[in-house]
Amino acid sequence: MKKLKNGWVEGSVQNFLELSNEDMEYIEMRLALCRLLKEERRKQRLTQTQTAARLHTSQSRIAKMEKGDPTVSVDLLLQALFRLGVKRKELAAAI
Amino acid sequence: MKKLKNGWVEGSVQNFLELSNEDMEYIEMRLALCRLLKEERRKQRLTQTQTAARLHTSQSRIAKMEKGDPTVSVDLLLQALFRLGVKRKELAAAI
DNA sequence: AGAAGGTATGTCAGAACTGACATATTGTCA
């Protein structure tokens, strides 16, 4: 997966970076998971710090997860979502 | 996420390992993706070696992906699936 | 303006993942 030195691709530079449609799908799916995480946290009226405590991680990582920071894996996003109580059905809908 | 030294949990040792239901969901989802990868490869009548070439990786990694080896991340599984042409809709159905 | 709560960004040591390679096992033919 092509990645920039310091972040994901943004906007519509797909051609310039020669990103395949498949890679675009992957990135879009990541972003969907990020959005879902933020929504779920807000739905439960938690701050990032509270969420971090609940997930045994740090506030900064929660912020990065929600922002789609490239240093956050899909694995981490999925584990976070499940631990917040999101069900696979909801995931499937969000993807 | 609790992991054994050399592999995932198997069978029904959930209690012994104190795996939460959320973690179980995560693991089950992983396995669903593994199965989907194998199915898709077979549907396209590819060997693991051919698939490896197409995805720019090695046969052993394909084998590990399909076997649910713990050294394989969901990120890798998803990228592989997308690059084999699986669509998000199909993913959602498999999850 | 200043303080406080919440969110974002940068960095880093330790942990986990990846591709590659070697080798072993399984399957399938003649």
Next chain:
DNA sequence: TGACAATATGTCAGTTCTGACATACCTTCT
């Protein structure tokens, strides 16, 4: 059975991810 293709398993150096910490950036108060 033997030979060959396919799949599985073990290992490792290089890369990437993670939690933690510091710190910066907002908002929203008074």
